[in-house]
Amino acid sequence: MNNPVKPIPCEIIDIKKESLLEYTFxxxxxxxxxxxxxxxxxxxxxxxxPISVSAHGEGWMDFTIRSVGKVTDEIFNKQVGDTLFLRGPYGHGWPVEDEFKGKHLVVVTGGTGLAPVRSMLNTCFENDGYVKSLTLISGFKNEEGIIFKEELKKWKEKFTTYYTLDRDKIDGWNVGFVTDYVKEVPFDSFDGNYAVVVVGPPIMMKLTAEKIMSLGVPEEKIWVSFERKMSCAVGKCGHCRIDETYVCLDGPVFNYTKAKYLVD
Structure with missing residues (x-):
């Protein structure tokens, strides 16, 4: 039997600088x-x-990491050919096959919240007809914080996109917050056959979900992903627990009918 908490050594085969503080390993x-x-x-x-998977394929996996603490700072000192130890995967991901496939999908992200949906977006991009349509609203604080620049450009070819910066003005980008642009989504034209994904800082997810629901979207059509300090990742230590919910086991992805109650 495999030990679910035993790390496995894995070789770093590429490192890409995404922004001022984010790198993809x-x-x-x-x-x-x-x-x-x-x-x-x-x-x-x-x-x-705990780091979300930002992409994966045959024999490889991407992690887009922001340098914000002791462990991530040390990871940033690694070079190609060095070793990282991995264990997992853990938790429940996006219900792509059950809830998203064949529907109109709306994805709203803030900052590095784009990373946990990147692989899903690429699946939709690479497989025509996988979803009926995809609307991507993605916001960043400033130009220096933009990640996945090449893919943001590529996704515009097939998706309806609204890319925005909080205050910076650059060609091809809107100015403002993602909540300013959800009103542009034609929910009424989807005949109820749609799903909404929101990922970002907790306050951003809360305000965005409220704005979307004010447009008549039922809460059960909204999905979010929580970032928590998952220590054991198997529901034993309690570090990620909110009331009776273990985010590492029951999430990190939640339907908003559940997520609205998950407040520290």
Whole structure:
């Protein structure tokens, strides 16, 4: 029987600078996660951190990481050919096959919230007819914080896109918050056959969900993903627990009918 908490050494095969503070690390691995799941990345004697999978394929997996603490700072010191330790995948990802496939999909992201939906977006892009349509509203604080620049440009070819910066003005980008642009989505034309995904900081998800519901969207059509400090990732330590809910086990993806109650 495999040990669910035993880290596996994996070789870093590529490192890409995405923005001022975010890098994407590609590792060699046969692990095949579902869209939206996370893994625990660790460095011996330093610690570990839960990181969502931003892309995966045959024999590899991407993690887009923001340098914000001891473990991630140490990961940023790694070079191609070095080793990262992985365990997982954990949690419930996006219900792509059951809830999204064949529907009009609306995805709203803030900042690095684009990372947990990147692999799902690429699946929709690469498979014509996988969804009826896809609307992507993606916002960043400033130009220096933009990630996945090449894919943002590529997705415009097939998706309806609204890319926005909080205040910066640059060619091809809107100015403002993602909540300013959800009113542009023609929900009434979808005949109820749609789903909405919202990912970003907690306050952004709350305000965006409220704005979307004010347009007549039922809460059961909205899905969000929580970022928590998952330590054990198997529901034993309680670090990610909110009331009776273990985010590592029951999430990180939640329908908004449940997510609206998950407040610290």
């Amino acid at each position: 590609k590792v060699k691995t046969d692990i095949q996660p579902d869209h939206g799941q996370f893994l625990q990345l660790s460095i011996p004697k330093i610690g570990e951190a």
